Amino acid sequence: MKPNIQSKLSIHLLFWILYYILEVYLDFYWSRYQFPEFRWQLRLQNSLFLELGYFMVKIPLAYSLLYVYEKLNINKLLKYILCIIIFIIAVLAHRFFTHYIIYPHIYGVIETLDGKQPSGFINGLVAFNSFMDLIFMVGLIFGIEITRQKNLLKDQISKLKSEKLDQELTMLKAQINPHFLFNTLNNIYGMALKKADETPDVILQLSKIMRYNIYEAAEKSISVEKDIENIKDFIQIQKIRHRHLTVNFHENIDHPTQEISPLILIQFVENAFKHGVSESLGNTFISIDIKLKNGILEYCIENSKEERPNGNSTKIGLKNIRRQLELIYPGHMLIVEDKSDRYIVKLTIDFNDPFSI
Template sequence: MKPDRKSKLYVHLLFWILYYILEVYLDFYWSRYQFPATGWQTRLQNTIVLEFGYLLIKMPLAYALLYVYETTGLKKFLTYILYCFIMVAAVLTHRFFTHYIIYPHIYGVTETLDGKQPSGFINGLVAFNSFMDLIFMAGLIFGVEITRQKNLLKEQISLLKSEKLDQELTMLKAQINPHFLFNTLNNIYGMALKKADETPDVILQLSKVMRYNIYEAAERYISIDKDVENIKDFLQIQQIRHHDLVIRFKEDIDQPSQEISPLILIQFVENAFKHGVSETLGQSFIHIDMKLNNGVLHYHIENSKEEKPHGNSTKIGLKNIRRQLELLYPKHSLTAESTNDRYIVNLIIDFNDSSRF
């Protein structure tokens, strides 16, 4: 059975069970005043039987209304006309069941309007009461079904959005990982040409970073302490290559288990080296301040750069990270400032108001 039909079956079954129980309760409560001399067991038994009979009349009327709602075009106009005949037939059946079966055979009395005056089979007041009883029930099931359909539609739209975002983030990560790897391999290549003694250590450190990129970054969210550890590993690689590099890394994290999307923070650091520190002719530096307090992350990066950097610099990493932030943290704050000798990035993420899908 399809999920939609299964959902509809369960919702409608629950509705009719609850509706039947409510009608039995109300009619049983009413009968204690209408027929005080009758024992409660008899009244309860009679109520169960007669409400079941009413249910058999109401259910076809209810689903006829749903059928009218779901039809379109000329067919919808014809079904409206048909539904009017069905409503008239339902009212007549309701009156017949009430007047000729319930009162004489179940209650053992003649149906009356005020307890004294006998009521005929067709009477304006009792016919109106029958109509209101039927239309009220049909309106209830109609409202339940429309609400169910709207909720189902919202779930489907939410699922489609989630799948679309997931696919886009996967594509962005697929672009980021090779970008990071190529930059680091270029660093190792330069060290290998110089036959630097630190080359094996850098390769070992790179394997640790790539293990993070392959396995940890495949998750939708990771703890921020793992992300910080990856940043530190990356900085160690760069420290070995740039002997004169001044690194300052400050962290103040009150909740290390706070989840964050992987490869967000590292990209700012990687860009700082690719387009700033690596191009600095004099002493280079990178200052990182990270503070997480009450679910709000403040991330500050300041790095050295040349006044007129040479070479072509691709900004695919920064473009990707901006897009990820838009998808995952729509209300984030990201500012970048460039001066003659330094580049400054400030990022604020409020994890209390983030888009988790």
């Protein structure tokens, strides 16, 4: 059985059980004044049996109206007319059961209007009483069903949004890995041309990084400790190529196993190398400061760059990063300062934020 159908059956079954208990209680309480000569055991027995009888009218009425309202594909006016006809038939059935079965066979008396005057099968007051009894039940069952459907729709929309976000994040990450691999292979190619002794070490470092990108980055989240280790491996590769580079790396982590989305932090380091160090002449520097305290991550990267009044290369890749942060950590704070001689990025992520993925 499908979960949705099972959930619907469970909710409706619970509704009818609670509704039956309520109706038995109300009838038992009413019969206390209407038939004071009856013992409470007899009154309770009568209430239990007569409400079961009423269910033979109420349950078909409820699901006939729900079927017409939800499933029947006809003109709205015809729906309204059909619902009215069904309701009139139900009122007549309700009156028949009350007048010809309940009073003479359960209570053993003739139905009366005021305790003295006999009531006919149909008149204004008794018909109104039957109408109110049925309309109360219909209102409850429709309220339950509409609420259930709204919650189901909300869950489906939430699931679709989640799937869409996962697909978008996967696509964004796929844009990162080839870009990173291309840049690193270019570095190794340059070293190989120079027959540098460090080439095997760099290949080994690349192997570790690619293992991270293929396996670790496929996960929804990893530990901050692993993410920082990947950044350090990346820096080691770049330092071998950039001989005049000064790298200052500071970390202060109070919770190394804190989960974080992979490939977020390293993108800022990649940008610092590609659009800062690689495009600068002479001595260059990169300063990385990462601090995690009480579930709040503060991440700052500062790198040197050449003064290029009309340059905009530093903006490349930021759009991708910003979009990922919006999807995963909507409460983040990202500050980008593009100065004449340096580029500064400050990122703050609150892992305690309930809206983070």
